[in-house]
Amino acid sequence: MKNIVIFGAPGSGKGTQSDMLVQKYGFQHISTGDVLRQAIKEGSELGLTAQSYISDGKLIPDSLMIDILASTYDALDTSVGVIFDGFPRTIAQAEALEKMLAERGSRVDAMLELDVPTEMLMERLIQRGKTSGRADDNEETIKKRLDVYGQQTAPLIEWYTSAGLRHKVQGYGSLEEINASLSAIIDSL
């Protein structure tokens, strides 16, 4: 069983690559962004709370996200493995993930970082906004999300490097090439 954190800025291709890895390996996929968007669609209490943060390009508070992560994880059959997509986004979340997995006799096996230049991220997200219907895929919010990424999430690169878990992959080129790079790392774990 493998626990894999897929990491990268907004627009780096985490969701697309996660889907491909799910197809290939049969992993479960936890996308905290998807969980929140589903809650918004359902109009649940969580959805109401999440809405303003998301459309503002800000992160949902750690304590709430950590609870959501644990309940999502516990509802899954994790025997093959899990891909964490969009979580952790802060050091506090990374520490909470480590603790949650340790309590369940497990751990993060690898952090796979999709490295994409900022100009390319902007371009991709603006393109995606034309069809995604996502409230946060507009130029103003994209800029905020990239700032938040730089300030709150990018420090995790150092954190996972220190933990000896970080693997950096070029996040542009064909989807198949990127997927082959990720798969090679997973196969070596």
Ligand code: AMP
């Ligand atoms: P994503 O689909 O991963 O780009 O997430 C979309 C939005 O959901 C983010 O911009 C945040 O507002 C919120 N979100 C998703 N995951 C997290 C997380 N782990 N911590 C805080 N906020 C999150």
